[in-house]
Amino acid sequence: MYAKAIAARSAIAEPGEQVAPKPPLKGADLWECVDCAGLVSHKAVACPHCGRPFGRGVHPVSVVDVGMPFVSMVVFLIKWALAAIPAALIIGVLYGAVLMLVGSVFR
Known part of the structure; x- marks a missing residue:
């Protein structure tokens, strides 16, 4: 379910938008990049293969008016x-x- 949601979000994500990687596949510490499908460490900030940044989706919200x-x-x-x-x-x-x-x- 999580992988489908991330895949759907990455399909509509804009180029600069940060998307979290897919859940682990081949090892406890490896994830699959949503753009290039390369294996990436879960501690990585960006994919070493394609350079896609991995954000955690936590952004402060400020209501002005x-x-x-x-x-x-x-x-x-x-x-x-x-x-x-x-x-x-x-x-x-x-x-x-x-x-x-x-x-x-x-x-």
């Missing part, structure tokens, strides 16, 4: 507040039921 108009934000907050009312009622009923059970046990 949410592009939402003011009116849409107000409508969203009103809908959120209305949706929170049933959730609060359900949590209150569950809390009351737990208190009744605990109270009846320790009476």
Whole structure:
């Protein structure tokens, strides 16, 4: 499953994009390069055969701004507040039921 996902991703990957190598094939410390199918150490940063860099896929995400108009934000907050009312009622009923059970046990 993992190998198929990496192969599919490498088929649509852009030239500069880093793709992790396929899982081990012939040894515990060897991987197959997704571009040239050469055997590469799992500690390698790039393929020695074709030069393809191996990234781990961990990239920091930074959200700068949410592009939402003011009116849409107000409508969203009103809908959120209305949706929170049933959730609060359900949590209150569950809390009351737990208190009744605990109270009846320790009476």
